[in-house]
Amino acid sequence: MKFDPDFPLHLLDYLALRMGCEYLSDLRFLEIDKRMQMARVLLAIPVGAAGPLEWNNTLVYLTGGHGERDPEAVKAQLIASLSEEGG
Template sequence: MIFKTELLDALSMLAGCTYLSDLHALSVWQRARLAHEIERIPPGTADLKEWNDALAYLSREPPQETAEAARERLLHVLSRPR
């Protein structure tokens, strides 16, 4: 049996969150740590929809046209203070 983890679930685990909804309450340090982890994830690891879902969930930013653009936008958003 093969399990595939959705990008948002993986990001939640990488951030050390107990629940997916905990991603909304990340501290500045946790946001920086998550951005560092995302830098290590190639854009092709997840499809465009998953990157845009993560972008929308974490930042309410509009969808991007490519997975790479969505990933870069997510990195930018996580790197700036709230």
């Protein structure tokens, strides 16, 4: 399944679908191997496929991190955080 920016599905909803989560909130409680898998899924999504606000909302929701102005920086921070052992 590929993220389609023309399909009205929020980035978080897409991640929940890809990760096999029944509830969106399940994304926050994934084991490290699944978090790393989610980071790989995010790597494949072009930054332009979602708006800056959507990237920021995803970062804040999944990691508690602070938003950035640059979507590239947000994506990089999100991937780095999900890839950490301590998660």
